[in-house]
Amino acid sequence: MKILIIGGSGGIGKAILRHVIATFPEARIYATYRSTLPEERLADITWLKANASLDADVRQLAEKVANLDLLINAAGFLHDATNKPEKTINEFTPEFFNQNLSSNTLPTLLLAKYFSTHLKAKHQTYFVSLSARIGSIEDNKIGGWISYRCSKAALNMAVKTISIEWKFKLPNCCVFAFHPGTTDTKLSQPFQKSVPPSKLFTAEYVSQQLFNIISNVKPSDTGKFYSFNGEELPW
Numbered sequence: 733m734k735i736l737i738i739g740g741s742g743g744i745g746k747a748i749l750r751h752v753i754a755t756f757p758e759a760r761i762y763a764t765y766r767s768t769l770p771e772e773r774l775a776d777i778t779w780l781k782a783n784a785s786l787d788a789d790v791r792q793l794a795e796k797v798a799n800l801d802l803l804i805n806a807a808g809f810l811h812d813a814t815n816k817p818e819k820t821i822n823e824f825t826p827e828f829f830n831q832n833l834s835s836n837t838l839p840t841l842l843l844a845k846y847f848s849t850h851l852k853a854k855h856q857t858y859f860v861s862l863s864a865r866i867g868s869i870e871d872n873k874i875g876g877w878i879s880y881r882c883s884k885a886a887l888n889m890a891v892k893t894i895s896i897e898w899k900f901k902l903p904n905c906c907v908f909a910f911h912p913g914t915t916d917t918k919l920s921q922p923f924q925k926s927v928p929p930s931k932l933f934t935a936e937y938v939s940q941q942l943f944n945i946i947s948n949v950k951p952s953d954t955g956k957f958y959s960f961n962g963e964e965l966p967w
């Protein structure tokens with residue numbers, strides 16, 4: 733089994749790596765980091781440096797990795813030291829919007845562009861992107877966080893569109909988007925105060941839930957948007 737985790741240095745990415753090391757001891761595991769290698773030393777991982785928003789980086793990454801059974805994109809962005817998600821459209825800036833699109837939407841498009849041949853197989857393969865329920869247009873009842881929302885809505889459209897194209901080209905590949913729920917990582921840290929403890933998940937729990945879904949889906953489930961509890965979300 734060959735597995736590639738994009739954003740392996742992130743909170744959920746690292747938990748996914750720990751999960752695959754424990755569950756698939758025979759697997760060949762590749763993981764990417766963008767800025768710094770995680771200090772936590774995880775055994776038997778081939779670490780590769782890549783900015784998954786750059787065409788050249790993803791192309792070079794694809795050259796370094798052979799065929800794959802499972803590709804999970806766990807990269808993403810919500811805020812940084814100077815920018816927080818917008819409470820109102822009056823706070824909107826093109827720079828922050830483009831930063832969201834760059835980290836939340838572009839990687840999945842580039843990964844699909846360069847990894848389709850890696851995932852083509854006679855057995856089942858998986859192309860999974862971490863999205864967020866907030867990117868569902870139908871589910872949007874409260875507004876706000878417009879740049880993040882738009883970038884995840886665009887990601888969802890990318891996932892759906894790739895799944896349709898690959899139904900014919902890669903009929904054994906299951907392509908889906910995954911909503912992890914609010915998870916205790918750097919990304920959600922500034923917003924955790926308003927989340928009841930029972931709704932703030934550990935990255936370990938979320939990874940387990942993701943692999944429960946992976947073990948249950950069939951290629952005919954391609955093009956779906958799953959929540960952490962296995963529920964199918966509206967796009």
Ligand SMILES: NC(=O)c1ccc[n+]([C@@H]2O[C@H](COP(=O)([O-])OP(=O)(O)OC[C@H]3O[C@@H](n4cnc5c(N)ncnc54)[C@H](OP(=O)(O)O)[C@@H]3O)[C@@H](O)[C@H]2O)c1
Nearest residue numbers: 741742743744766767784785807808835914915917919920
């Ligand atoms: N945590 C939550 O509550 C929550 C809720 C819903 C959805 N999600 C989604 O779950 C995914 C993982 O989030 P997380 O909580 O694990 O966040 P995190 O701890 O902040 O990790 C995000 C990771 O993405 C990497 N990254 C960002 N842009 C990248 C790029 N262009 N190329 C390569 N790597 C890039 C970051 O690398 P650097 O460290 O180098 O910047 C970081 O390692 C994201 O897509 C997020 O939107 C999370």
